[in-house]
Amino acid sequence: MRTPTSPVAIVADPLSSACLRVLCALDHKGVDLPLRPLKLREREQHGPQHRDLNPALGVPVLLLENGEAIMQSMAILEYLEACYPQMPLVPADPLQAARVRSLCHLVACDIHPLTNMRVRDRVATAWGEAAGRDWVQHWFGEGQAALEGWLAHWSGPHCIGDSLGLADFLVVPAVFTMVRLNCAPASGTRLAEVFNAGLRTPAFRRIVAAGGRDI
Numbered sequence: 001m002r003t004p005t006s007p008v009a010i011v012a013d014p015l016s017s018a019c020l021r022v023l024c025a026l027d028h029k030g031v032d033l034p035l036r037p038l039k040l041r042e043r044e045q046h047g048p049q050h051r052d053l054n055p056a057l058g059v060p061v062l063l064l065e066n067g068e069a070i071m072q073s074m075a076i077l078e079y080l081e082a083c084y085p086q087m088p089l090v091p092a093d094p095l096q097a098a099r100v101r102s103l104c105h106l107v108a109c110d111i112h113p114l115t116n117m118r119v120r121d122r123v124a125t126a127w128g129e130a131a132g133r134d135w136v137q138h139w140f141g142e143g144q145a146a147l148e149g150w151l152a153h154w155s156g157p158h159c160i161g162d163s164l165g166l167a168d169f170l171v172v173p174a175v176f177t178m179v180r181l182n183c184a185p186a187s188g189t190r191l192a193e194v195f196n197a198g199l200r201t202p203a204f205r206r207i208v209a210a211g212g213r214d215i
């Protein structure tokens with residue numbers, strides 16, 4: 001297999017859940033990649049420089065040595081796994097790997113797109129602040145029920161078993177956002193267990209530093 005082109009930096013807002021997926025996975029792997037901060041709340045994703053880099057106007061974006069950029073956190077995570085195989089994120093066993101990826105896609109494809117900042121802002125602008133809050137509460141509630149139902153299949157403390165894996169790098173940042181938006185899962189749930197267990201590992205030190213506390 002060809003040696004992957006080295007990553008040189010990551011463009012990210014360290015408070016965003018899609019960015020935290022990647023930043024925390026890098027910490028887990030012990031990789032210190034320079035961060036190019038982008039402030040979503042200040043709308044820097046709409047600036048001409050970022051528009052040129054990522055016409056989809058999102059973060060994270062991984063910058064490579066050859067000048068190329070990679071968007072989409074799941075693609076970035078897979079690329080990082082190829083570059084830095086230590087502390088693997090996905091188990092070798094195909095069934096375990098499918099379980100891990102199915103949880104990842106539940107967060108990345110089903111929950112996050114409905115609750116992303118641009119969607120929340122659009123609902124609030126078009127139908128009012130109360131509708132915006134209702135929208136977020138509704139879709140986070142649905143997402144929590146789905147996650148809770150699936151997590152019940154596996155014992156903890158992490159998503160699947162007693163070691164961190166790719167699913168935790170999706171689920172823990174998602175719960176951090178839920179907490180920040182006043183939609184925390186109930187304490188005592190598997191979702192709370194996974195979040196609390198994640199916070200006790202060095203991988204999620206950024207979330208603790210940003211105010212993440214046990215549910």
Ligand SMILES: N[C@@H](CCC(=O)N[C@@H](CS)C(=O)NCC(=O)O)C(=O)O
Pocket residue numbers: 016017018019040045057058059060071072073074108116117118119
């Ligand atoms: N599916 C993309 C989502 C990227 C994305 O939308 N990220 C959010 C931050 S969590 C963002 O940049 N939002 C900007 C906005 O909504 O305007 C990924 O996984 O990278």
